[in-house]
Amino acid sequence: MFENISDRLGVIFKRLKGYGRLTEANIQEALRDVRMALLEADVNFKVVREFIDRIKTKAVGREVLESLTPGQQFIKVVNDELTSILGGLPADLRFGSKPPAVIMVVGLQGSGKTTTAAKLARYLKGKGRSPYLVPADVYRPAAILQLRRLADEIKMDVFADDVFKTPQEICREAMRVAGVMGHDTLIVDTAGRLHIDEALMCELKELKGILKPCEMLFVADAMTGQDAVNTAGGFDRELDITGIILTKLDGDARGGAALSMAAVTGKPIKFVGIGEKVDAIEPFYPDRMAGRILGMGDVLTLIEKAHEAVDVKKAKEMEEKLRKDSFTLEDFREQLHQIKKMGSIENILSMMPGFKELQKSHGVNPDPKDLIKIEAIINSMTKEERRKPDVLNGSRRKRIAKGSGTTVQDVNKLIKQYLQIKQMMKVFARSGSRAMFGRTLNAFRGFMPS
Amino acid sequence: MKNIFNKLKTGLAKTHRSLTNKIEDIFSSGASYQEIMDSLEESLITADVGVNVSMRMTNWLKENARTRDIEELKCFLRDSVRDILKRCQSPLDISKKPCIIMAVGVNGAGKTTTIGKLAARFKEEGKSVLLAAGDTFRAAAVEQLDVWGKRTNCNVIKYAHGGDPAAVAFDAVKAAVARDVDILILDTAGRLHTKTNLMEELKKIRRVIKREITEAPHEILLVLDASTGQNALNQAKMFNDAVGITGIVLTKLDGTAKGGIIVAIADELKIPIRYVGVGETVEDLQEFDAKEFADALI
Numbered sequence: 155m156f157e158n159i160s161d162r163l164g165v166i167f168k169r170l171k172g173y174g175r176l177t178e179a180n181i182q183e184a185l186r187d188v189r190m191a192l193l194e195a196d197v198n199f200k201v202v203r204e205f206i207d208r209i210k211t212k213a214v215g216r217e218v219l220e221s222l223t224p225g226q227q228f229i230k231v232v233n234d235e236l237t238s239i240l241g242g243l244p245a246d247l248r249f250g251s252k253p254p255a256v257i258m259v260v261g262l263q264g265s266g267k268t269t270t271a272a273k274l275a276r277y278l279k280g281k282g283r284s285p286y287l288v289p290a291d292v293y294r295p296a297a298i299l300q301l302r303r304l305a306d307e308i309k310m311d312v313f314a315d316d317v318f319k320t321p322q323e324i325c326r327e328a329m330r331v332a333g334v335m336g337h338d339t340l341i342v343d344t345a346g347r348l349h350i351d352e353a354l355m356c357e358l359k360e361l362k363g364i365l366k367p368c369e370m371l372f373v374a375d376a377m378t379g380q381d382a383v384n385t386a387g388g389f390d391r392e393l394d395i396t397g398i399i400l401t402k403l404d405g406d407a408r409g410g411a412a413l414s415m416a417a418v419t420g421k422p423i424k425f426v427g428i429g430e431k432v433d434a435i436e437p438f439y440p441d442r443m444a445g446r447i448l449g450m451g452d453v454l455t456l457i458e459k460a461h462e463a464v465d466v467k468k469a470k471e472m473e474e475k476l477r478k479d480s481f482t483l484e485d486f487r488e489q490l491h492q493i494k495k496m497g498s499i500e501n502i503l504s505m506m507p508g509f510k511e512l513q514k515s516h517g518v519n520p521d522p523k524d525l526i527k528i529e530a531i532i533n534s535m536t537k538e539e540r541r542k543p544d545v546l547n548g549s550r551r552k553r554i555a556k557g558s559g560t561t562v563q564d565v566n567k568l569i570k571q572y573l574q575i576k577q578m579m580k581v582f583a584r585s586g587s588r589a590m591f592g593r594t595l596n597a598f599r600g601f602m603p604s
Numbered sequence: 605m606k607n608i609f610n611k612l613k614t615g616l617a618k619t620h621r622s623l624t625n626k627i628e629d630i631f632s633s634g635a636s637y638q639e640i641m642d643s644l645e646e647s648l649i650t651a652d653v654g655v656n657v658s659m660r661m662t663n664w665l666k667e668n669a670r671t672r673d674i675e676e677l678k679c680f681l682r683d684s685v686r687d688i689l690k691r692c693q694s695p696l697d698i699s700k701k702p703c704i705i706m707a708v709g710v711n712g713a714g715k716t717t718t719i720g721k722l723a724a725r726f727k728e729e730g731k732s733v734l735l736a737a738g739d740t741f742r743a744a745a746v747e748q749l750d751v752w753g754k755r756t757n758c759n760v761i762k763y764a765h766g767g768d769p770a771a772v773a774f775d776a777v778k779a780a781v782a783r784d785v786d787i788l789i790l791d792t793a794g795r796l797h798t799k800t801n802l803m804e805e806l807k808k809i810r811r812v813i814k815r816e817i818t819e820a821p822h823e824i825l826l827v828l829d830a831s832t833g834q835n836a837l838n839q840a841k842m843f844n845d846a847v848g849i850t851g852i853v854l855t856k857l858d859g860t861a862k863g864g865i866i867v868a869i870a871d872e873l874k875i876p877i878r879y880v881g882v883g884e885t886v887e888d889l890q891e892f893d894a895k896e897f898a899d900a901l902i
Contacts, residue, residue, distance in 0.1 A: 190655060196833030200648045263856065264712025265830060295751030296744040303743035303765075339743025348859045375712065381653040386862040402711060405796040407835035430711070430741070 176213045176228060183200050184228055184276035185210060188448075195447045197408035198383040201417045208285035209235055217589060233444050233543035239413060240440035244560070245422035247278075250368035253338040254286070254329070257363060260358060260393065262385055263346030266401035268297060271343040272304035273374055273435040277337055277425075279310065286337035287312040288328040290321040290361065301343050308432050311337065321345070321357060326363045349388025358393055370395045371424065374415060376403045383418045390419040400438065401427035410447050481576050483540040487532045490525060530558035531568050543569055641666055644681065651864035651901065652833055657871050682902040688867055689894035694876040696823060696851055699728065702734075703787045704779040704813060704820040707853075708806060708843055709827035711794030714855035716745065718827050718881065719789050720752030727756055728844075731786040736776030737762040738769040740808065741793040749791050759783075765863045769793065769805065770812045777866040777898075787816055790821070797842035810847050823850050825878065829867075830857045836865040849873075855881035858888070863901065 192202045213231045220533055249255035257274065259267045266293070275285040287305045289312065291297035305312035313328040325342060332340050342365060347354035362370065372386060372395045387393055400412055403426045412423055423438040473596070532540060534557035539546055546554075546569060555562045641662050648658035661684055669680045697703075705722070707715045716739070723733045735758050746762050753760035761776040773790055780788035792809065795802035813820050813830035826849045828836050843849050857863050857880050866877060877892040 193649055193655050194650075194834060196835070199646055262859070264714055266712055294748070295746060299747050300742070307743070350860060362640035375829070375832070377829075377832045377835040378711070379831060379836075381652070381831045381860055382648050385831070388860075402796065404798070405710070405835065406798045406838055407833070411833065438722035577655070 176216045177232045178210065178214050181210070181213055181228060187221045188232055190383035191448060192410060192413070195416075196377075196382070197447065198380050198414035198418070201383065201414045203309050204237065204417070205239070207328055219395050229448075230383065230547040232448065233441075236413065236444035237440045238445060239436075240416050240443050241422040242440055244437045244439055245424050247424060248368050248396070249283075249339065254332050254340050255338060255369075256329075256340045256342060256365045256367040257369040257371060258342045258344060258362065258367040259371050259391060259399075260344050261346060261372055262292040262348065262375075264344065265296075265373045265375045265429055267291075267346060268301050268304070269430070269432075270371075270399055270425075270435070271301060272308060272310070273427065273432055274425070275305070275310045275341050276308045276432050277435055278341075279308075283339045284337045285310060285339040285341055286328070286332045286335065287315065288324065288340055288342040290324050292324070292344055293345045297343075297345065304388075304432065311335065321361055322364060324378070325361050326483060329365065342367070347504060349385050349392070353391045353567055357387075362393060367396075369397060371397050372415075372421075373398050373399045373401060374411060374421075376400045376411060376426075377405065377407040380414075382414040386415035387418045390421065395419065395421055397424040399423070399425045399427065404428045404434070408447055410544035412443055422445055443463060450477075483525050483532050483535065483572055484537075484545055486572055487529060487540075514567055526566060527558070528568055531555075531560055533557040543572065612636070615749065637672070640677075640697050644677070648681075648864065653864035654834055654837070654868035657868045659690075677697075682689065682705055683899050685867055686894050686898035687902060689877070689897055690869050691874055692852075692870040692877045693892055693894040694803045694878075696878045698731065698787055698822075699796055700819070700822050702777075702785055702817075702820075703822050704740075704777065704780065704817065705787065705792070705823040705825060706790045706792065706810070706813070706821040706847075707825045707827055708847065708849075709794060710796055710829075710839055711742075711792065713827045713829045714881065715794060715827045716748050716752065716791055718825075718853050718855060718879075718889065719749065719791050719829050720756065721881070721886050722754040722789060722879075723752065723758050724886040726787050727758065732784075733758045733830060734776065734780050734785045734788045735760045736788060736790040738772045738776075738790045739793040740767045740772065746870065747792070765862055770809045773809045773810050774816065777813055777820065781817075789902055797839045797846075801841070803846040806843075806847050812840050824848060825853055825880075826875070827853045827855060828869075830863045830865075830881075831853050831859060832865060834865065835866075837868055837872065840869050840875065844873060844875065849875050851878040853877075853879045853881065853889075854892070858883045863897070866897075 178565050180276075188209065189206050192205065193199065197205070204309045209232055212235065213228060216231065247257070259271045259274070261267050268289075271287060275287050287301055287310055289298040289301035291301075302312050302314055313324065313331065315324075315327060315331075318324045318327050320448055321344065328340060328342070334595045341362070344358060344361065345354070347358070349355065370393050372389050373380065374386060378385070386395075386398065398412075398415055398421055400409065400423055403409060415421075416423060422442070423440075423441065426438050428434045428436055531554060539550065539554075546565075551562050555565050558565075560604045625773070644665065645658045648661060649655060653661075664684060665677065665680055669677060671677060671768040672836065673874065687840050698705075707719050709715050719735065723735060733756070735749055737746040737749045737760055739749070740763055743765070746765060750760050752758075757845060761772060761779055763772050769792060776788055776790055779785075790809075790813075792806065793802075794876075797803065800823075810821060810824070824847050826840060826843050828839065832839070840852070841850065850900050852866070852869070852875055854866050854877065863880075869875065871876065879889050880892050880897070882888045882890060
């Protein structure tokens with residue numbers, strides 16, 4: 155409905171131009187929009203109501219900072235408040251003083267516990283710990299086998315003794331074996347269950363008694379609706395969870411459940427799962443999630459990825475070239491390489507505000523193959539052509555199309571896009587430090603089908 | 605029938621209770637008409653019905669039900685939910701032979717479990733059933749379906765982990781014809797609807813099946829987790845755009861306050877809802893009934 159709430163609020167606050175401060179009357183409409191946006195994002199109704207009340211108190215009477223418009227000021231209040239409920243700073247795992255440290259992974263069926271357990275093990279190994287995976291889901295068919303397979307895949311030790319049949323027996327024995335083998339971290343995967351299933355919740359309490367975990371992590375699907383408060387609340391009451399892991403965040407769910415769960419349990423969200431591969435896990439950043447819930451896109455992650463991928467030295471060189479207006483197709487190809495390092499296009503684009511709307515309304519769907527096509531075209535040019543695209547006449551274009559297995563139309567399109575990008579980049583080059591990021595983004599808009 | 609109704613009602617009891625309690629609270633506190641309507645809307649939203657449909661329903665109430673009688677209002681609301689759902693109440697037709705069913709959905713929705721339960725159900729009806737392990741991606745997914753195959757006494761067509769799911773589908777269709785089975789159910793790997801390449805893979809599987817039997821797959825079932833929020837709509841839309849969903853199974857309805865999103869999906873997409881899962885056992889996968897669902901919800 156409101157893919158981009160900042161745009162919507164922008165419209166509302168345009169009318170308020172000139173007001174020096176936010177009042178209850180002039181933010182009424184904006185509050186309604188925030189409420190709608192949060193509900194659309196699956197934030198629990200009660201949580202939304204409390205949140206709106208808090209915003210009202212904080213925003214009313216606030217002077218509008220000189221550098222901000224009233225709309226931006228209001229968004230800032232909303233964003234700050236969201237971030238603070240989501241936990242402020244990223245939260246680390248605790249390992250306690252006495253090894254082995256035990257991490258229990260609990261949650262509903264299908265939330266992604268087993269995959270998450272394997273991801274955590276790999277992540278912690280990267281941090282210098284020695285994890286031991288313990289499959290204690292004796293109910294779902296092949297669940298234990300699933301964790302063993304995953305463990306093999308990532309070359310991680312896993313408890314694999316079929317003599318022990320009950321979760322209690324498995325946990326006791328795994329504790330003993332881990333001690334012998336010298337593992338300092340146990341990651342225990344438990345069976346999925348409903349928070350209202352008394353027998354199974356009792357079982358978890360027993361396991362907690364046996365394992366004395368330092369972390370009791372509740373794994374929750376980012377697509378969860380209003381019920382998130384009940385499930386997270388239920389698990390927290392029974393087991394006193396120490397944190398939450400939000401899975402399947404690589405989809406297009408706005409993830410309002412994160413806010414619901416954080417508000418209801420007061421426990422931090424520690425990690426997010428962002429893909430099916432075993433390395434697709436990241437620490438949770440409250441400020442980014444706040445933007446996502448509000449539909450403002452995950453621009454911070456994008457910026458960070460751009461920073462990781464872009465070679466600083468090369469970027470400097472590029473900036474120099476831009477200043478001299480000598481950005482060539484060769485440089486363009488270099489930029490494509492850098493963008494590719496940032497990850498899959500669909501992933502990157504999904505972080506950009508408003509993109510999903512665009513995708514829905516215009517059917518814009520970037521094809522990774524487009525990148526390959528562009529590279530092939532540039533590769534089929536001579537050095538001279540790459541440096542001075544002006545020389546590209548009809549017969550040259552025909553040759554290039556033939557050489558790259560594309561059509562003359564493709565070649566024409568690419569050259570047109572290149573010229574547009576060059577133009578845009580000149581503007582960005584003048585705007586100082588933001589240039590690098592802006593350029594990367596723009597280079598990339600170039601090959602989105604228009 | 606009576607038993608099914610009770611089970612569904614128990615599954616939805618919490619939603620039902622919270623909704624009813626709220627409605628009763630409003631009336632005992634002498635709230636204004638607007639407050640009553642706001643609260644009704646809230647109750648619907650809390651059940652994951654979605655903002656749009658909830659607002660439309662309460663607006664409809666405002667226009668058509670100038671009453672303050674709680675039972676009457678509830679009745680109106682129930683009827684209106686039922687009307688939306690009724691259009692999507694249409695049982696799965698398995699008369700074709702072989703009837704080829706393909707289960708799709710996001711990760712963790714309950715595809716494999718649903719297939720196991722469906723197999724058990726069809727076997728009980730005296731049909732011969734063949735299963736195909738088309739989830740070659742997730743670790744041990746093949747073995748999980750295999751366990752269900754043993755439980756229900758159905759053969760399972762399977763490849764090694766990492767194989768081409770379209771090849772599994774191809775072999776499975778061939779086998780279904782050669783072995784003269786009544787029903788073939790194909791499992792597929794869970795995938796998020798936003799992953800273009802994985803959705804393409806799904807299209808390919810469908811194409812391969814269609815090449816063997818033109819009118820197949822006879823049913824493409826979208827398996828949806830009832831605790832999913834508004835994203836379920838996106839899921840339904842995008843799976844539908846990719847492969848053309850012919851039916852929906854709503855799983856995990858045995859928890860708390862669930863299921864409202866199906867009203868929004870029914871309202872927007874009008875895809876038949878075939879089954880609901882209200883518990884762990886095989887019998888807990890039940891045919892969808894709009895009236896029962898509406899009655900249990902409100």
